[in-house]
Amino acid sequence: MSNPLTIVVLHQSGINCAERIKVFMPHARIHGLSGRVKDGADELFVGAADHLRQLFLDGHTIVGVCAAGILIRALSSVLDDKHTEPPVLAIAGDGSSIVPLLGGHHGANALASELADHLGGTAAVTTAGDVQLGFALDEPPLGWHVQNPENAKPIAAALLAGDPVVLSEEAGNADWIAATFAETSELSIRVTDKVVEAKGNALVFNPPSLALGVGCERDTETSELIQLVKQTLTDGGLTSRSITCVVSIDLKSNEEAVHGLADYLGVPARFYSAAELESEASRLETPSDIVFQETGCHGVAEGAALAAVGPTGELIVPKHKSQRATCAVARAQGNIDATTVGRPQGSLAIVGIGPGSEEWRTPQVTRALAKADHVVGYGLYLDLIEDVIAGKERHQSDLAQEEARARAALELAAEGKRAALVCSGDAGIYALATLVFELLDREDRGDWNRLAISVCPGVSAIQAAASRIGAPIGHDFCTVSLSDLLTPWDAIRTRLEGAAMGGFVVALYNPVSKKRQKHITEARDILLKHRPADTPVVLARNLGRDGENISVIRLDELGPDKADMLTLVLIGNEQTRFMERGTKKWVYTPRGYAKKMDAVADGAA
Numbered sequence: 001m002s003n004p005l006t007i008v009v010l011h012q013s014g015i016n017c018a019e020r021i022k023v024f025m026p027h028a029r030i031h032g033l034s035g036r037v038k039d040g041a042d043e044l045f046v047g048a049a050d051h052l053r054q055l056f057l058d059g060h061t062i063v064g065v066c067a068a069g070i071l072i073r074a075l076s077s078v079l080d081d082k083h084t085e086p087p088v089l090a091i092a093g094d095g096s097s098i099v100p101l102l103g104g105h106h107g108a109n110a111l112a113s114e115l116a117d118h119l120g121g122t123a124a125v126t127t128a129g130d131v132q133l134g135f136a137l138d139e140p141p142l143g144w145h146v147q148n149p150e151n152a153k154p155i156a157a158a159l160l161a162g163d164p165v166v167l168s169e170e171a172g173n174a175d176w177i178a179a180t181f182a183e184t185s186e187l188s189i190r191v192t193d194k195v196v197e198a199k200g201n202a203l204v205f206n207p208p209s210l211a212l213g214v215g216c217e218r219d220t221e222t223s224e225l226i227q228l229v230k231q232t233l234t235d236g237g238l239t240s241r242s243i244t245c246v247v248s249i250d251l252k253s254n255e256e257a258v259h260g261l262a263d264y265l266g267v268p269a270r271f272y273s274a275a276e277l278e279s280e281a282s283r284l285e286t287p288s289d290i291v292f293q294e295t296g297c298h299g300v301a302e303g304a305a306l307a308a309v310g311p312t313g314e315l316i317v318p319k320h321k322s323q324r325a326t327c328a329v330a331r332a333q334g335n336i337d338a339t340t341v342g343r344p345q346g347s348l349a350i351v352g353i354g355p356g357s358e359e360w361r362t363p364q365v366t367r368a369l370a371k372a373d374h375v376v377g378y379g380l381y382l383d384l385i386e387d388v389i390a391g392k393e394r395h396q397s398d399l400a401q402e403e404a405r406a407r408a409a410l411e412l413a414a415e416g417k418r419a420a421l422v423c424s425g426d427a428g429i430y431a432l433a434t435l436v437f438e439l440l441d442r443e444d445r446g447d448w449n450r451l452a453i454s455v456c457p458g459v460s461a462i463q464a465a466a467s468r469i470g471a472p473i474g475h476d477f478c479t480v481s482l483s484d485l486l487t488p489w490d491a492i493r494t495r496l497e498g499a500a501m502g503g504f505v506v507a508l509y510n511p512v513s514k515k516r517q518k519h520i521t522e523a524r525d526i527l528l529k530h531r532p533a534d535t536p537v538v539l540a541r542n543l544g545r546d547g548e549n550i551s552v553i554r555l556d557e558l559g560p561d562k563a564d565m566l567t568l569v570l571i572g573n574e575q576t577r578f579m580e581r582g583t584k585k586w587v588y589t590p591r592g593y594a595k596k597m598d599a600v601a602d603g604a605a
Helices: 010-023 048-057 068-078 108-119 128-133 149-161 222-238 256-265 274-278 288-295 301-309 363-371 379-384 402-414 435-444 462-467 490-504 521-527 591-605
Strands: 005-009 029-033 042-044 061-065 088-091 099-100 165-170 187-189 202-206 210-215 243-251 270-271 314-321 325-333 349-352 374-377 393-397 416-423 453-458 477-481 505-509 537-539 549-554 567-571 577-581 584-590
Touching: 005 048, 005 584, 010 029, 010 061, 010 108, 010 349, 029 048, 048 061, 048 068, 061 068, 061 108, 068 088, 068 099, 099 108, 149 202, 165 435, 187 416, 202 521, 210 222, 210 256, 210 301, 222 256, 222 314, 222 325, 243 256, 256 270, 270 274, 270 301, 274 288, 274 301, 301 314, 301 325, 314 453, 349 402, 349 435, 363 416, 363 453, 374 379, 379 393, 379 416, 393 402, 402 416, 402 435, 462 505, 462 537, 462 567, 477 490, 490 505, 490 521, 505 521, 584 591
Parallel strands: 005 029, 005 061, 029 042, 061 088, 165 187, 187 202, 210 243, 243 270, 349 416, 349 453, 374 393, 374 416, 477 505
Antiparallel strands: 088 099, 210 325, 314 325, 505 567, 537 549, 537 567, 577 584
């Protein structure tokens, strides 16, 4: 289902259900009715009926956390062609009932069942085929494709009426069609992975029966590999719709052309070790000693295709070659479940969850966490995101065991897992992103080097603290950690002196610990040499969490009793201003706009 998914909420009481859906489907957007929905919506709207009609006309999948009648009345005037309408579902506010109203065979029925499993509710599916036959011919299982859906209705009607229908299985296994079939009939279901012309009353299905093995030189163009595969399938009379996966040796797990081909075909890319491919050597049609010397197996494309279809499968298209690539096709005896084939490229997302509040967690981080199967982090940080990682495998360690966490995340990803390494604040600011890359640099391991690694930025403590008190970092600023566990104090002192002389606003991370009480005093004294004693200092503790406290003191009042390891200390420069307006206290650092404003005022005068 490629339609954008929009969850429409008409009352604040529906937000909890909408948020539960979004955890399951993080790409969804929550639209709330202005005036009735106060918190939790990604976007507010006015005029429920008009908004619903526009979403429908724009092709959005609509999940309405509201009464079904509201959706029916709002959309009745724009209903036209059932073959093109997007899915529309109504969900009770407590998630107990999920009703597919429109687009049942365009994804609504399937989505209703998925949401029912996730929410613990009941999918009220009423489509005749789904209810009486247990399946919909025009919406086959994952991996199956219907070539001519216009013929699904008469075939389904015949099966419902008990009329004779013939089943012809040339490939795959259509046991999901739980019906009794006849020996002869004008109506038929044909299951094939070949390119065929749908004739008469035949309904043609393409099953998930083929595995596509590929190999290529490093940095081969994706277009070359795609063209080779297209020509190979054409020559073999095979449909790309039956290709279930693109498979290769794990040495190619980070090859852009392999992943580009998989994306083009809309299937996953999976990988095998050289030893696993070499175990298929006796079944290869074109074994190569040269390939063995380079990779440790006698055939990549053929070996991977055969490994994917298992010992009962067969190679139906031997190795074809282009200038820099090879491909081969194998057919399974039954259906292929691509999730059990080989291993995917391992991925590691290094995420910054912000200071701890959900409102400061970026959508990119939420998506990365939702996709991960394993999450690694300090226990407190994992507890802060429990709503997103519920049901995922947790790997936690003590606060000081940073290397162990980074190494564990890399090892999980190297096993083909989707791992997320969780940091507070921003992953690249005094956090574990740098440690991951240091380990990659120092150890230069092939399995780590082939991982798909991404860094997802988060709201840092300095940004959160500044936003709470105004705009203290509106001009040049820097951050300095006072922890000397990894950096000598002499180096920290030199950086503080440079920041003081440069007039930077300074954020102090890790300002005080039980064993380290004097560093903050020395930092204060260094800064006092270059800025006034009444320079504003923001003390931000427990940002975004229970017990959050923001206060402002003078620089000459700063000492070890004012902060701890949960505090961000933000020290202004000589221009930073503290002011009280109304009931609010603000701190800001001018950028020089006053000169521009004065110049404009003088010109007007």
